[in-house]
Amino acid sequence: MSQATIGDSEFDRDTAVTAREPGVYDAELSAGWTIIQAVNGGYLLAVLGRALADTLPHPDPISVSAYYLTASVPGPAVVRTETVRTGSTLSTGQASLYQYAEDGTEVERIRVLATYGDLDGLPDDVRTSAKPPAIPPPEHCLGTADGPAPLPGSSAIIERLDIRLDPATVGWAVGAPSGKGEMRGWFGLADGRDPDPLSLLLTVDALPPTSFELGLMGWTPTVELTTHIRCRPAPGPLRVAITTRNLAGGLLEEDAEVWDSADRLVAQSRQLAKAPRG
Incomplete structure (x- = not known):
């Protein structure tokens, strides 16, 4: 089977939006991106990201903050966008994704405020103390076929991803979580x-939740997710490292870094999520 390309892949088809009128887009949320009970939050962010890229004069997401209001389900959806501000190098817009209740009324699922720019036009000066995560080579990491049966419910998204987890962060899979709240792997x-x-909007939310390594299995619904896209990623696999330092009041944060094959930090995110009850 030939390798899919940007613009011609299942991800591109399943995140496509169709303009109905200015600022209103139709979408079809695919069941292929569900995990346990819900459509993946990073996939939803990519759907909204496409609509905003069409609405705003700049092509690339720079900073995207999303609030997840109600759980999305596979099926039809409507995205409504609005331009908030347009500048010479950055533009800001907002978008909401709606689905339909049984009585036909619209239910807002997710609301986003985002700033877009042109990643190719950013200065190339880099001053950083950040370092790529130390992850064993992919052949020494563990894929989905190496683990136990998936959690109850849909795990369709797993078939669409190639994730190889650092063995040091998969104790949860054999009933021996490390308690460190870390998840690392190739993506x-x-x-x-x-x-x-x-x-990259999908990547920051695609690994198993760090709560698994805290000994809490089950759905970890996102409350808020902010993602920063730092530069255009080089071709090839990505390395993702996610950490949680504080679980309190039934909520936990997840800080993610995404590194490309050229050892550049290409995306960062912070997510607030509800801790599983397990």
Whole structure:
């Protein structure tokens, strides 16, 4: 099977939006991106990201903050966008994704405020103390076929991702979580499509939740997710490191870093999520 390309892949087809009128887009949320009970939050962010890229004069997401209001389900959806501000190098917009209740009324699922720019136009000066995560080579990491049966419910998204987890962060899979709240691994799309700024919105929310390594299994619904896209990723696999330092009041944070094959920090995120009850 030939490798999928940017613009011609399952991810691109399943995040496509169709303009109905200015600022109103139709979408079809695919069941292929569900895990346990819900449509993945990073996939939803990519759907909204496409609509905002069409609305705003700048092409690339730079900072995207999303509030998850109600759980999304596979099926039709409507995205409504609005331009908030347009500048010479950055523009800001907002978007909401709606689905339909049984009585036909619209239910807002997710609301986003985002700033877009042109990643190719950013200065190339880098001053950083950040270092790529130390992860064993992919052949020494563990894929989905190496673990136990998935959690109850849909795990369709797993078939669309190529994730190889650092063995040091998969104790949860054999009933021996480390308690450290860390998750690290290699990430790619299963069809070989290379990463781009839009797919990074999926990447930051695609690994198993760090709560698994805290001994809490089950759905970890996102309350809020802010993602920063730092530069256009090079072709090839990504390395993702996620940490949680504080679980309190039934909520935990997840701080993610995404590094590309050229050892550049290409995306960062912070997520607030509800801790599983397990």
